[in-house]
Amino acid sequence: MEIRQLRYFVAVAEELHFGRAATRCHIAQPPLSQQVRRLEEELGVKLLERTSRRVALTPEGAVFLREVRDTLDRLGQAVDRVQSMARGEEGTLRVGFFGPSALSSLPRAFRRFLGQVHHGAAVPVAGRQARRGRGSRLRP
Amino acid sequence: MEIRQLRYFVAVAEELHFGRAATRCHIAQPPLSQQVRRLEEELGVKLLERTSRRVALTPEGAVFLREVRDTLDRLGQAVDRVQSMARGEEGTLRVGFFGPSALSSLPRAFRRFLGQVHHGAAVPVAGRQARRGRGSRLRP
DNA sequence: TAAAAATACTCCATAGGTATTTTAT
DNA sequence: ATAAAATACCTATGGAGTATTTTTA
Numbered sequence: 001m002e003i004r005q006l007r008y009f010v011a012v013a014e015e016l017h018f019g020r021a022a023t024r025c026h027i028a029q030p031p032l033s034q035q036v037r038r039l040e041e042e043l044g045v046k047l048l049e050r051t052s053r054r055v056a057l058t059p060e061g062a063v064f065l066r067e068v069r070d071t072l073d074r075l076g077q078a079v080d081r082v083q084s085m086a087r088g089e090e091g092t093l094r095v096g097f098f099g100p101s102a103l104s105s106l107p108r109a110f111r112r113f114l115g116q117v118h119h120g121a122a123v124p125v126a127g128r129q130a131r132r133g134r135g136s137r138l139r140p
Numbered sequence: 141m142e143i144r145q146l147r148y149f150v151a152v153a154e155e156l157h158f159g160r161a162a163t164r165c166h167i168a169q170p171p172l173s174q175q176v177r178r179l180e181e182e183l184g185v186k187l188l189e190r191t192s193r194r195v196a197l198t199p200e201g202a203v204f205l206r207e208v209r210d211t212l213d214r215l216g217q218a219v220d221r222v223q224s225m226a227r228g229e230e231g232t233l234r235v236g237f238f239g240p241s242a243l244s245s246l247p248r249a250f251r252r253f254l255g256q257v258h259h260g261a262a263v264p265v266a267g268r269q270a271r272r273g274r275g276s277r278l279r280p
Numbered sequence: 281t282a283a284a285a286a287t288a289c290t291c292c293a294t295a296g297g298t299a300t301t302t303t304a305t
Numbered sequence: 306a307t308a309a310a311a312t313a314c315c316t317a318t319g320g321a322g323t324a325t326t327t328t329t330a
Contacts, residue, residue, distance in 0.1 A: 028321065043222065045222045168298080292322100295317090295318080301310105303310080
């Protein structure tokens with residue numbers, strides 16, 4: 001079972017027409033029919049009733065449509081989220097400082113920086129150093 | 141982005157070792173590396189830190205792992221559900237009757253049947269006939 | 281008979297395999 | 306020196322296209 005097949009199924013289920021669905025998927029009608037058929041075969045479940053005049057969802061198809069839509073939406077959100085993280089718009093920034101500057105200039109600069117950040121929380125950290133490893137992920 | 145690639149990524153993220161992950165996916169190591177790399181390229185996000193001695197998740201990879209696991213689980217449940225429906229273990233049964241038998245033998249038989257059904261609800265239906273079309277889906 | 285899905289075939293993109301190289305400890 | 310990931314190359318499965326046939330309203 002591949003995402004492509006799920007998208008094809010959703011297209012057919014929404015259009016109720018293999019030709020239009022194929023156009024929407026930017027492929028020809030025969031391969032679309034073939035992929036949807038394969039999906040049904042792999043599941044062992046008939047998702048669509050087809051005649052040359054009408055395409056309709058079976059009860060199983062209707063349920064599967066809802067679930068697959070949800071799944072694809074979730075997946076899209078997951079992608080958006082990590083891409084957003086990678087661009088530095090989201091994520092966790094850990095900052096540590098010690099020595100004299102910890103009591104004066106650095107905290108002030110840090111507070112000014114926080115004012116420019118959209119969402120995020122500042123958590124005071126006990127001990128000498130906040131954390132090892134890759135904490136900061138600010139772009140220059 | 142294909143489901144296969146997501147499964148491969150999950151395997152690597154869980155094993156933190158391309159060789160073992162490849163075994164788990166029943167493929168060789170090079171194509172596994174290739175597919176994971178392609179996934180990262182398509183997303184535009186680095187999901188894993190690799191050296192020849194250590195594989196580790198990036199913060200983005202850790203988030204993506206959770207989300208993808210959820211997504212694949214949901215999808216699996218959707219498949220289970222429609223397969224269960226197709227076997228007649230789940231779904232909606234609509235029963236209609238009218239005429240003299242509606243007041244005697246049929247309701248009694250119907251009640252006896254309900255006693256054998258695991259989950260489901262009986263809803264009285266107004267009007268002469270319950271519903272047109274494919275309502276009943278009992279196997280013989 | 282006309283509109284639409286299925287079937288038959290062809291082609292090529294790519295998933296996956298094998299052999300080898302690179303890299304970091 | 307070794308274990309493990311990356312690279313290079315090859316093969317073959319199958320995804321998608323075109324042409325055609327079948328079906329039903």
